[in-house]
Amino acid sequence: MDDLFIKQEELTKLVNKIRPAAKKGRMASYIPALKESNPNDFGCVIYNGTEIIEAGDTDVLFTMQSSSKILSLALALMDQGEDTIFSKVGMEPTGNPFNTVQALEEENPSKPLNPMINAGALVVTSLLAGDTGEEKISRLLGFIRELTGNKTIQVCEKTAASEKKNANLNRSLCYFMKSHGILTGDVETILDAYIRQCSILVSCEDLARIGSIIGNNGKNHKNQKSIIPAHITKIITTFMITCGMYNASGSFAMKAGIPTKSGVSGALLSGLKDGTGIGVYSPPLDSKGNSAAGVPFLEKISDDYNLSIFSTYRNS
Numbered sequence: 378m379d380d381l382f383i384k385q386e387e388l389t390k391l392v393n394k395i396r397p398a399a400k401k402g403r404m405a406s407y408i409p410a411l412k413e414s415n416p417n418d419f420g421c422v423i424y425n426g427t428e429i430i431e432a433g434d435t436d437v438l439f440t441m442q443s444s445s446k447i448l449s450l451a452l453a454l455m456d457q458g459e460d461t462i463f464s465k466v467g468m469e470p471t472g473n474p475f476n477t478v479q480a481l482e483e484e485n486p487s488k489p490l491n492p493m494i495n496a497g498a499l500v501v502t503s504l505l506a507g508d509t510g511e512e513k514i515s516r517l518l519g520f521i522r523e524l525t526g527n528k529t530i531q532v533c534e535k536t537a538a539s540e541k542k543n544a545n546l547n548r549s550l551c552y553f554m555k556s557h558g559i560l561t562g563d564v565e566t567i568l569d570a571y572i573r574q575c576s577i578l579v580s581c582e583d584l585a586r587i588g589s590i591i592g593n594n595g596k597n598h599k600n601q602k603s604i605i606p607a608h609i610t611k612i613i614t615t616f617m618i619t620c621g622m623y624n625a626s627g628s629f630a631m632k633a634g635i636p637t638k639s640g641v642s643g644a645l646l647s648g649l650k651d652g653t654g655i656g657v658y659s660p661p662l663d664s665k666g667n668s669a670a671g672v673p674f675l676e677k678i679s680d681d682y683n684l685s686i687f688s689t690y691r692n693s
Contacts, residue, residue, distance in 0.1 A: 381423060381653065382682045385430045391681075392421055392432040395674040402661025402669025405641045410539035411660070414439065414643070419659040419670050422581040424589050425652055426598025435581045439658055440536050442575045442640030444584065445517075446498045447591075447613050447621070449505060449574055452520050454609045456506040465489075465504065465559055466497045470619045470626055487557035493620035493638070496550045502571045503562055510570035517574055523604055524590055525583040537576040544568060575640075581656035584646040588654025591617075591636070598652065614648065618686070622672075625665040632676045634685025645671040650686050 383391075396419050405411040420433035454462055471490045489497035507513035514532065522530050548568055554560035560567065589598060591614060595605030605613070617636035622629040629637065635655070637647040643660035645668055655678075659670040679685050 379425070379651070381425055381428050381430060382651075382684070383423065383430070383678070385432075388421065388423065388430055389432040391674065391678060392419060395419075395670055395677060396433070396659075397670075398673050399659050399661045399668075399670035402659075402663055404661055405666075407543055408536070408540050408641070409543065410533075410536040411440075411642060414660040416661050418643075420581045420657070421674065422585040422656045424582070424585040424654050424656075426589055426593065429582070429585070431581065434658070437658060438578045438580055439642045439644060439660070440533050440575060440640070441577045441579055441644055442642040443493070443498070443623075444638045444640035444642075444644045444646045445521075445574050445577055446493050446501070447617060447638045447646065448521060448524070448587070449498065449517060450492045450501050450616065451605050451609050451613050452517055453501045453504045454612065455606065457504050459612070462492075462501065462504060465500050466492050468616075471624065487554060488559055489554070491616065491620045493616055493623075495547055496554060499547065499551055499567060499571050500554065500560055502574055503560055503567045505570070510566045510573070513570045514573045518577065521577060521579075521583075521587070525579070525586045527579075527583055527586075530583065531578055532573045533576045533578045537573050540572045540576060541569065544572060547571070579644070581658050584644060584656025584658075585654040586656075588646050588648035588656065589652055590654070591648035592650060592654060593652035617648070622667055623665050625663075625667055625672075629667075629672065629676070630687075633672075633679040634687045635675055635679050636686065637675060639667045639671075641666050643668045643671065645675065647675060649684055 418434040418437050420435035422431040467490045469490045492501045505513040551564040595610035614636045621638040635647045645657040647655040657671040659668045661669045663669045
């Protein structure tokens with residue numbers, strides 16, 4: 378494995394330079410537990426399988442929120458196969474907000490446009506193997522622990538309880554899809570599993586380690602064991618580019634070109650094409666629901682070090 382593309386002092390300088398951008402954002406308000414996060418937290422970890430560097434507030438734990446969607450999709454594809462998953466969920470980007478009902482009403486037969494919007498992610502979670510919601514989440518936790526090498530990863534029950542009290546929009550999405558035969562099973566069981574999935578606690582290092590495996594074609598760096606099959610890694614990486622940043626995905630692809638999945642906790646999970654992972658956390662959000670400091674940070678680091686997957690060459 379080559380050395381990291383960036384040096385420790387360069388990363389620290391960049392984090393400090395971008396940190397003030399967080400002041401332009403707002404904390405997520407519709408999940409009470411997220412409002413309690415420290416708006417001043419900003420951390421980044423970069424890992425390539427052998428070398429790891431970090432800068433900022435990297436000791437903070439936070440919930441994955443929508444950054445978990447890429448992993449539930451990978452596991453569901455491993456469980457059910459592409460034909461089953463994509464018979465229920467589409468593959469197309471959307472310019473609508475991630476929690477919209479509009480697209481479901483306009484589509485026929487009310488199939489979610491992609492697995493990264495809430496409606497699609499709810500369907501994906503329902504298709505995880507397991508007879509109960511607890512079995513589904515137990516398997517997803519095991520999968521994430523294997524990807525990160527962190528056996529202590531757990532669900533934040535406080536956040537899950539907070540989200541469940543404010544889950545009426547997601548509940549309505551479930552019942553709408555159930556009425557059209559897209560979603561099967563008990564709505565409350567599926568909703569509970571989805572909420573617990575979003576409430577999984579991680580660190581910037583955990584995200585960086587996940588991203589590094591995605592960037593390494595789904596393989597563990599140390600033993601080259603395939604954790605995510607190559608064809609599924611290709612699928613989830615594609616969705617990270619086309620749909621990973623909500624309805625700002627096109628702009629982010631142009632400006633950064635880094636496969637990334639965001640979450641309303643302020644999480645950003647990125648996997649570079651050389652097997653390097655980047656984990657970023659800064660909770661204030663921009664108008665699209667992405668980290669107000671994390672997005673310009675990734676855009677800047679991509680521009681400075683030529684990291685875009687659409688670039689032909691990298692700086693030496």
